[in-house]
Amino acid sequence: MHNIRQYQLPLQKYMAMMDLQEGNERLFYKLLIDNVEELLPVVYTPTVGEACQKYGSIFSRPQGLYISLKEKGKILEVLKNWPERSIQVIVVTDGERILGLGDLGCQGMGIPVGKLALYTALGGVRPSACLPITLDVGTNNEALLNDEFYIGLRQKRATAQEYADFLHEFMTAVKQNYGEKVLIQFEDFANHNAFELLAKYGTTHLVFNDDIQGTASVVLSGLVAALKLVGGSLSEHSYLFLGAGEAGTGIAELIALEISRQTKAPIEECRKKIWLVDSKGLIVSSRKETLQHFKKPWAHEHEPVGNLLDAVKTIKPTVLIGTSGKGQTFTQEVVEAISSFNERPVIFALSNPTSQSECTAEQAYTWSKGRAVFASGSPFDPVEYDGKIYVPGQANNAYIFPGFGLGVVMSGAIRVHDDMLLAASEALAQQVTQENFDKGLTYPPFSNIRKISAHIAANVAAKAYELGLASRRPRPKDLVKYAESCMYSPLYRNYR
Secondary structure: OOOHHHOOOOHHHHHHHHHHHHHHHHHHHHHHOOOOHHHHHHHOOHHHHHHHHHHHHHHHOOOOEEEHHHHHOOOOHHOOOOOOOOOOOEEOOOOOOOOOOOOOOOHHHHHHHHHHHHHHHHOOHHHHEEEEEEEEEOOOOHHHHHOOOOOOOOOOOOOHHHHHHHHHHHHHHHHHHOOOOOEEEEOOHHHHHHHHHHHOOOOOOOOHHHHHHHHHHHHHOOOOOOOHHHHHHHHHHOOEOHHHHHHHHHHHHHHHHHHOOOOOOOOHHOOEEEEEEEEOOOEEHHHHOOOOOOHHHHOOOOOOOOOHHHHHHHHOOEEEEEEOOOOOOOHHHHHHHHHHOOOOOOOOOOOHHHHHOOOOOOHHHOOOOOOOOEEEEEOOOEEEEEOOEOOEEEEEEEHHHHHHHHHHOOOOOOHOHHHHHHHHHHHHHHEEEEEEHHHHOOOOOOOHHHHHHHHHHHHHHHHHOOOOOOOOOOOOOHHHHHHHHOOOOOOOOOOO
């Protein structure tokens, strides 16, 4: 740790950690687990974003498995080249929408590698059971195509049938090679593909999209916790989203599902409490003809509203959630407007990395005069305002997906059901203590993450058994203890 702290730049720390992961895996996980709050921003967001942008020029040795269009027809053979036979979790990307940074092509490999390091460190999935994969189908990023250090195919992205066939071959090969119970996490695919892949393979494979489902689960948990500070139940609040892509619509759908579960009202009714703003303004029913299919359920009756500020003033939401991927979009006017009709406005600025956050913690607390309940996607330091210290929550998917993955793997689940996401969300919300609430925190500190993951895994596994989706028999009596016993620990043996 002393040596890693000598580096001034986060990217240098990232490179040192990657070298360590390659050279001494156990020590890498020992460091990451013991210093999770300090090192999480180094091995994951925000630093991993910069690493992906510069991946070609900092490349020293390949991590994970690259499968390119050139291997079409031979994907099963390529998978068989991976030395480990028993794989439990695959994280796969095609690099088209890396964080809020756009198309980084093959250089998106940093994301599956980083995600799986967290599956191990935070969720205890064995490192040898994790497989990072990047599907190289080209890139539309001109700068990368002309970059001498770009490591991928120098061609435009494959689309339509060619893309669908390639993915189908990949999904079939994975099931053939690793069986029914390998968890395939789709990561950082572009919107149009992400929703289609989840819908297409959700019924035949064990698939999970962290951008749609993981984000939704972690945000719902933060909202449930925030309501303990603000008062009222989920159904008594109104929600306004900036951004109607994977994260925005995924979160909105899970909130509607939970409201429907609590109130027994049909989900169509529950959706009416939730409004979304995209690049063209408020999503309303008069726009229905031109909307992408995943936005249509959110088109409610209302006159057109052109921008976020006017939407805040007309909808008068109690909760404002940013998933736009655009920085500084929660302006002073927006925050002041929502604060003018809410005693404690709930403001979640979720876009990553930090530069893309809709507003900073300091701006949220200052402009709301210290009244906002604030959480963000990337970490912010505590803020002092008017003599009081405010600690912003971090709605980081790393709270959910490692424990979720462990729960799925340890129960031998064969499908992912939305109720399993709600179970993960509930388990996380239950881990927020009174002491955390007193500081205004809507998430528990990351220092206890392995204990939190064990509880999430137990809750997810319990739900899988209840739904008849778990194949591991008999069901363990104490699922929390069983989860802890399944977790990989980088222990050094004592030799006498």
